[in-house]
Amino acid sequence: MIGEVLTENLPFLLEGYRNTLYLVAVAFGGSLVLGTFVAVLRIAPVPMLPRLARVEVEVFRNTPLLLQMSFAYLGLGSLGIRLRPFTAAAIVLTLYTGAYVTETVRSGIASIGPRQIEAARSIGMTFPKTMRLVVLPQALRTVIPPLGNLMIAMVKNSAIAASIAFPELLYQTQILDSRTFATFEVYNGAIFAFLTITLPLSFAVSRLEKKLRIAR
Amino acid sequence: MRKRILRWTIGIGGSAAFVALFVWAGYRMYGPGDIGERVERFQRRWAPFYKGIGDGTALNYWTFVGRGLILTLEAAVISILLSLFFGTLLALLRLTRNPRLRFPAPTVVRYALSAPATTLIQTIRSAPLFLLILYTFIAAPKLGLQLTALRAGIFALTLYTSCVLAEIIRAGILSLDRGQFEAADAIGLSYVKKLRFVVLPQAMRRMVPSMVSQLVTLIKDTSLLSIITVTELYRRLYIIQQQAFNPIETFIVAGVIYFVINFALSTFARRLEVGPSRVGGASAAAVQGLGVEDQTLVVTEAAAGRGRTSSHSRTDP
Incomplete structure (x- = not known):
């Protein structure tokens, strides 16, 4: 199955592989920070902000990622805000996955129970302090496996960055296919390459899940 | 103060x-x-x-877009229905190995059935949908298959969604109480009858919310078919935008259309979820105390790990 085309063009594909990893690393880091922040905003005891946070989450969860990519790349480009493909892809993936991270972290916050929060508040901790020292350390720990699943989903979603010409794995695959016409070989190789990222991740997630379940 | x-x-x-x-x-x-x-x-x-565009007489704008919307919904609904069927089939194949279901066949046969199903599910689920769509579209003619772009697209969507649903269905089946399987065996139901009257009805009912959110995901994903020239909603808006020179406005309108449909559907899914899988009253109260209006949302299995199903049952974005 591994023929000449793959071996000869390995560096070309590996560049795409590296770009995929790089994009996911940047965007996932960003979405963790953003998602956690918005999750806290959603329960912040201030007027209006929780609602705005909810709007943000629902907008990014309920529209296609492809549309968001085009918006950031072509749409903003038409206004003279010309982002590089990488920047556009990273921002959009961050916002898109960030919305899912928000919901996940929120369920984690809900899981730790009201007593913790009441206790923290009653000894005089401010809301940000309660969140930082009491709620988030516990909440984030419970949602590590679902966050891992979000990361897997992001690896797959990052392929959509090919639509705005970011040279990640799928984009390189397409180019190689159009150059060599070795469709099966090239695409099977790409699937295999994606598997080498997602399978270890999902293995790690299920291990973690079992571990956390026993610990409870 | x-x-x-x-x-x-x-x-x-x-x-x-x-x-x-x-x-x-x-x-x-x-x-x-x-x-x-x-x-x-x-x-x-x-x-x-x-x-409309130009003098506005050529073709009514919203008729043009509306046809795309219908195609989008059509592709999504066809795919979800096909996937429900193939997903159940794949899940059952994968579960032949599981002792709880007592598939009536020798061990060798059970493994021979479950191993390929497992491999297929894991491989397809781990690959990007966008890749599968492009692959199908490009590879089909090379295999001598004359597929229209729409059919190639629906094939890829169905393949992917079947594998995702298979895992959800499997988790749904395994989430049933062990006693249900034992009782069905005890009263002497055959394998098929056990599935039909005991296992699947209960499992399916639990999975309705995940199905609906999978449909939302599918509606979003059909936009990927625009890349392989299917004239669904997104592609039509994209074409218009190139002639009207208003990309931002068009993308906003596109976003609103997708949002209205998907938000309605996911609100519906959430309402369904309030029933059996609801997390205990304590945490709902906690969220209420924190001032969140929408407490029904506090549900995912992640919450306190109280969920019965594994991570597979969650629908990925």
């Missing part, structure tokens, strides 16, 4: 900054020039949505 002032300052300040961002973006969008020019540009770019 001081605290309250602080809270209102943060709340109003934050919201004002948010609104200001949009006002600024809107103002910049229709620049440069004085206010008259900006208003004129604004009207020109939004005109296609109520006047």
